[in-house]
Structure formats: C-alpha cells, structure tokens
Amino acid sequence: MTLHDDWFTLRLLDGATLDEPGLYQWHIEGVGSYVGKFKRKSRPLRHYHRNVRRLLAGLPYRANNPDGFRQIHRELADAVKAGKAIVLTIVENPDLAELNRRERELIREIGTLNRC
Numbered sequence: 001m002t003l004h005d006d007w008f009t010l011r012l013l014d015g016a017t018l019d020e021p022g023l024y025q026w027h028i029e030g031v032g033s034y035v036g037k038f039k040r041k042s043r044p045l046r047h048y049h050r051n052v053r054r055l056l057a058g059l060p061y062r063a064n065n066p067d068g069f070r071q072i073h074r075e076l077a078d079a080v081k082a083g084k085a086i087v088l089t090i091v092e093n094p095d096l097a098e099l100n101r102r103e104r105e106l107i108r109e110i111g112t113l114n115r116c
Contacts, residue, residue: 001056001057001080001081002053002056002057003049003052003053003056003080007049007052007080007086008026008086008087008088009085009086009087009088010087010088010089010090011087011088011089011090012089012090013089013090013091013092015092015093016090016091016092016093017090017093018041018044018045018090019041020093021037021038021039021040021093021096021099022037022038022090022091022092022093022094022099023035023036023037023038023090023091023092023093023094023099023102023103023106024036024037024038024043024044024088024089024090024091025088025089025091025106025110025111026048026072026076026086026087026088026113027086027087027089028075028076028079028084028085028086028113029079029084029085029086030084031075031079031084031113032075032112032113033110033111033112033113034072034075034111034112034113034114035091035103035106035107035110035111035114036072036103037099037100037103044088044090045088048072048073048076048088051069051070051073052073052076052077052080054069055069055073055074055077056077056080056081071113072113075113091106
C-alpha cells in the first residue's frame, strides 16, 4: 500500500504557525488523539509521513532498530488502511521555555493515544 500526499488534513488553529516551535495534535476518527511538540515543522510533517509510509510498505523503522515504530505510527498506518479521517492540527506556539509544560498539559487533557 502506498501513502498519498493527502493522507491527512492539516489545520492550524487561530494564531498557530508551522514556522515557530509548537504543539500539534493528530486526531484519528473513532480512535483518539495524540499530542506532540515540534521545534521544526519537519517533525509533524515529514517524519510522520516517512514512518507511516515505511510501516505500510513493510519496511523497518531503521536498520539498527527495525521495530522502533511508536504506537502513534502504528495507529496512523492502521487508520490509513481503514480509510479513517486523520487530522493534524497545529494547536499553538507557546514560548520555548513553556513548550514541555504545555505539551504535558495537553496530553492530560486530550492525548488519549499518548497513554498507549
């Protein structure tokens, strides 16, 4: 199975941008949400795309760590196979000093898949 460029919908909440460090949420229809942080936009965009594509193609995570996929990668790949809606939301861009604290708060509030 191949991964198309439109495998997810990208949303930016009011005031949020991909150009500064921030917080993101993957939401999978009927499954739940995962919260993460990024310092560069390649984290939520390219890294997840690569990992989901590799899973769908039956390729290893990395040569020295073939089973290193995280649960969110597996949930996203399963959602793609099942045709479920996937939304990546850029939630906010807190001050860099607050990034870890805000991530933990959002995980407690909405990160149902962070607990897997």
